[in-house]
Amino acid sequence: MPRKTMIEAIRDGLDVMMERDKRVVVYGEDVGYFGGVFRCTAGLQAKYGKERCFDAPINESGIVGTAIGMAAYGLRPCVEIQFADYMYPAYDQLTQEASRLRYRSAGDFTCPLVVRMPTGGGIFGGQTHSQSPEALFTHVAGLKVVVPSNPVDAKGLLIAAIEDPDPVIILEPKRLYNGPFDGHHDRPVTSWSKHELGEVPDGHYVVPLGKALIRRPGAAVTVLAYGTMVHVALAAAEETGIDAEVIDLRTLVPLDLDTIVESVKKTGRCVVIHEATMTSGYGAELVTLVQENCFYHLEAPVARVAGWDTPYPHAQEWDYFPGPARVGRALIETMEA
Amino acid sequence: MPRKTMIEAIRDGLDVMMERDKRVVVYGEDVGYFGGVFRCTAGLQAKYGKERCFDAPINESGIVGTAIGMAAYGLRPCVEIQFADYMYPAYDQLTQEASRLRYRSAGDFTCPLVVRMPTGGGIFGGQTHSQSPEALFTHVAGLKVVVPSNPVDAKGLLIAAIEDPDPVIILEPKRLYNGPFDGHHDRPVTSWSKHELGEVPDGHYVVPLGKALIRRPGAAVTVLAYGTMVHVALAAAEETGIDAEVIDLRTLVPLDLDTIVESVKKTGRCVVIHEATMTSGYGAELVTLVQENCFYHLEAPVARVAGWDTPYPHAQEWDYFPGPARVGRALIETMEA
Amino acid sequence: MANSAPLKFHVPEPEVRPGGTPDFSNVVIPEAGSVERPPVDAEPESIRKLAFSIIRVLNRDGEAVGPWAGSLTDEELTAGLRHMMTLRAFDARMQMAQRQGKTSFYMQHLGEEAVSTAFRKALAKGDMNFPTYRQAGLLIADGYPMVDMMNQIFSNERDPLRGRQLPVMYSSREHGFFTISGNLATQFVQAVGWAMASAISKDTRIAAAWIGDGSTAESDFHSALVFASTYKAPIILNVVNNQWAISTFQGIARGGSGTFAARGIGFGIPSLRVDGNDFLAVHAVAKWAAERARSNLGPTLIEYVTYRAGAHSTSDDPSAYRPKTESDAWPLGDPILRLKNHLILRGIWSDERHKQAEAEVMDSVIAAQKEAEGHGTLHSGGKPSVRDIFEGLYEEMPPHLRRQRQQAGV
Amino acid sequence: MANSAPLKFHVPEPEVRPGGTPDFSNVVIPEAGSVERPPVDAEPESIRKLAFSIIRVLNRDGEAVGPWAGSLTDEELTAGLRHMMTLRAFDARMQMAQRQGKTSFYMQHLGEEAVSTAFRKALAKGDMNFPTYRQAGLLIADGYPMVDMMNQIFSNERDPLRGRQLPVMYSSREHGFFTISGNLATQFVQAVGWAMASAISKDTRIAAAWIGDGSTAESDFHSALVFASTYKAPIILNVVNNQWAISTFQGIARGGSGTFAARGIGFGIPSLRVDGNDFLAVHAVAKWAAERARSNLGPTLIEYVTYRAGAHSTSDDPSAYRPKTESDAWPLGDPILRLKNHLILRGIWSDERHKQAEAEVMDSVIAAQKEAEGHGTLHSGGKPSVRDIFEGLYEEMPPHLRRQRQQAGV
């Protein structure tokens, strides 16, 4: 099977869907002729024409707003926000419009829309190229929220999202675009071509929304993670020698609660990690659900490891990023608690 | 002492501060000549002139964006967003700009800005006049978030917010504007003139940010609430006969964690309630903090009562609102768990 | 610079406030028939002055004059009159129903009836409007059942929107009426997206976006103009300038530009102002714009100059911010009266027929109301179900909503 | 309507793409000196054509001609030349430093040096700029120490912003330079608020807002125009049209309007276009606008017509989307060369002095760099502290941040 980077896998997913379904249109800032600042749409305009893949003005509200109109018309727009940090001008359209179109019109109009946005830090992008705003979407009724952690999932989840009849936000961890990243920024860069999850099947396949995957079975403690943090969690398990069960959530809404509960009931301990700021992050929801559903099985408080409650600093990036050392410490503390 | 509605108390707070501090300016949609759709700024333009209190175009991003510029200049803008449901166009300015001005400029520029917005349901306002978006602010580093539950706090917190050197969001539960509301929508309306918390001192006083208040001491279970839900919690305690300790958080960020932890360590049980949608609501953060800090004192899972994970429906308002029956059920379940 | 004079802060003010005498002498109103009708493919630069004038067809005597006259037949005109009368009667009854507690909220069209009813007739079946809350005339002129509108207003068991939406926030794909949002201006740019989609699909259907004068200040108004201009979207961008937002007059949104149509000029979009109380002028200009859109000539911006004679909504009392009699002083008159007079002059209408039509219209509104009330009103009778809170948010209900529905006991 | 022709979707395209021959024949360039200079209190309506022309002072022979000439003394002009040369040398060194890994990122000004350096000289002490990332000339022309700029770029122990900000996102209240945001356009409306505050305070200081051609598409551009127009804010609204956003040419943002200055017309804001590569023209127009602002005449919009000769940033490679030689074909020439030739013609400069100045400038940049590198670069030497992550977010550190700082072990 061919090995692909996450960028290539996403491009392939778009290609497959544009080929199969004339209603799929792709646009965003620098997305058309140039193929996107991360190259996720390279070649699509040449292949499908300017009507199916084109450049948009720098106006995120306009990009999402027009996409909502297109979705209501009957197309299947899949738009790109250049960085998740720039989705805020579109936040009104995403959370107040896309999310409620079906509901408020009682199904008279629907909004099969996909919004992709590179997310997370680790590239010295500073305060405005590093954010992880997933919790700002998970709180909003009517949206689905997806965070892939590898090429094969990225393609399969993207296809599932495009085929989904409702609006889906895909947060793509940009630090994973070219290779798995476990937080060891001072070690040589690894690439997806050396990783089994870089094996991306050709053609159409789906990774269903709402299904988590156990990346590493274990008996001692459950780790809930998504995106880049899945790789950090695996590294921390390895390095601490703790037999952690690492669950890659893949979809945050709808959440695969069954897989989580089953695991925590088994291990009796749980650590939740994400890169976003701690307070009111999605981790709080996960901790809450775990303690609601597994209270009598818990042998230690559910621990959280997350970004500090500050903006993402430029120079102190690696002191901000919740890397394997911080996660490892939480694992040890949770085991010792 | 004079009794005031919450509207009168807020107006009084603005008046006191405009009188004391020339830098305080007040504006927003319909805020100037007319005095605000909820009348919170009535009379201020006549008293202080159009330069200190004026009408703004219908552009929330512009209102907050210009206010940031004014704050950076050295004024103390206190702006109104007509309904919290309409803050989304300003979300970028609030969360990406106001919140980070001091930090990113290392104190070269600061943003002493107050944004007031009526929040919550209970007035048959439907999806777009009922929202409680506090969790969308608590997740953002650099903001402070305040939710008053009565006139005396509303004035004192407002004055504290205006005097604060950093940006503060005040979510004013509109259902409390004219009287305490315990969720019994089918009973006669009560007014602040019959309530001791309607006793609002004249002149300048401060209710400090970051300090919770125990509204009802109790030994059986701790209830964490804010805004309208404080009154609902008190009613539920009364009606179930459960000796609940009801804590009015007043400020969500910074949070008075000490008061919470002390109470839960005493009661061993905790119920968290809010009107906002459940998933990723601020309740999740509260539950998480309680289980992090009081794990070994907990005798039952921390329960959450919240709005359903749907838009706020118009006709089914009272089936959506987490009223005393639902809160009471959670209290009983938590006691029996 | 230390010696320069101090700066001054400027806040625009309306000519008069409560207590003053209404004064519209600043509103320059060109003679009916005096404004040119350029070809639909005229260069935008060559017709900039249309953004600063007012296209009018009906003159003071009730005659239809000038190059914009003649777009409607006798039958269409009498139908148009009836639609306006229906809308006014509908408003009156619903306004009263709100006061009686049968619904929580209502918004009327008093004085603005011509805009949406005449506009609808310039569109074709399949075209899509993205309305605000003040274009119910689009539905009435397209034959959408009044009883369904009322069912929505009463949030009753037959409410097509199942109680979820604020009253008057209708939706009807079939009648080319996009689901109304409570958030101002958001739909204006969505309309452009719909139009882009139609062009991408090599369809022939066009879109129409709607916004109020006050709401043009919102950012999405700009987004719409940017996207419409760049992609030459087949769309009509409608600004209904009824002089007031809620308590703020149009000067707060408009600033120094003179008109709202002027906003389009900066985008190279042909921009016209029209007498919004002149049924014939509204229709003629809308038709011109629709032809442009359908001929791949791109967007047109139209400012309808009209006056909100009633309160902003049932939550509003305009006497607090404008003279009570300002509406009577409005120089463009009443749209129903003006069309009625024209039809009489044309010899196809009379005072008697008008009275009779008024009675018929009121009867049909009352009959519809009776039927709707049979299905319930907000606080009594048939209701949408509690299940409707949880259903229809997603096509398929996710597990967490199923759990919550269960908790709610339904 | 079923018989109407299918709609077509239009996407604007630049004249040429990589592989093609650069072509600017569509750029209409008026003769230097040919555009009128209206009085500062001219009615906006009377000067609309200034939004569609280009004000120029330096002609092909290097002479300063026409009504906009003469706003600068000999000393100011030679100082201006030196500022532009400094900015170019600074850019060259920092660009190289980035390639050497001493910083993560850099953005240069190549070809646009005149805009910010000339503009700064039209303002007074105390006025406030709200710049984007491409106006470092404001700092250089105001004498902000280069070494502090470099300390910021290197995120070293002397970084005035303590490592928190992306390189080039300077801040200096003292030098009238507002903290730069990574989010486009947000600062444009903040600038209007600052100007409103100055007017409210009866101050004499004015504000200047900055935005790129691509970013005018953002909503906050509109918000700024609305508020500036309504409150007649004392502000200069600057649009730097350097022909490109990242890979998208200005036609994607501009649509059918012809120019970006045209956007101001719809708001009744006097709007001018100026040759952005003409130091004298930039200064003269900026001075005109500053006088308007300071005299309570309200906002002015200025479009600077220039060309981004370099890459968008160090993360960008323009050869992927435009011909490599396009920059050479740019008809408005190089701003440094043009001012140099004018000064020579004026008899106050020579090729020798220029060479010497080049050497001096480069020396001073290198000296500054040496000093800055002594305080560290991104990955080596002195660094801001980890405590700086937690400090300075709020004036007083709240308990949860104190706990986190403790967890971080600092």
Ligand SMILES: Cc1ncc(C[n+]2csc(CCOP(=O)(O)OP(=O)(O)O)c2C)c(N)n1
């Ligand atoms: C984003 C947003 N901000 C504020 C409001 C509150 N609001 C509702 S209607 C209205 C006035 C709108 O005026 P205009 O656009 O002139 O429309 P009109 O009511 O006159 O038809 C306001 C401020 C809202 N619904 N949405």
Ligand SMILES: Cc1ncc(C[n+]2csc(CCOP(=O)(O)OP(=O)(O)O)c2C)c(N)n1
């Ligand atoms: C809100 C937002 N959207 C997108 C970006 C990414 N971005 C950074 S610069 C840029 C292009 C800006 O072009 P222009 O305004 O013409 O300025 P120039 O770089 O040419 O000076 C883009 C799209 C951003 N920083 N912020």
Ligand SMILES: [Mg+2]
């Ligand atoms: Mg209006």
Ligand SMILES: [Mg+2]
């Ligand atoms: Mg540019």
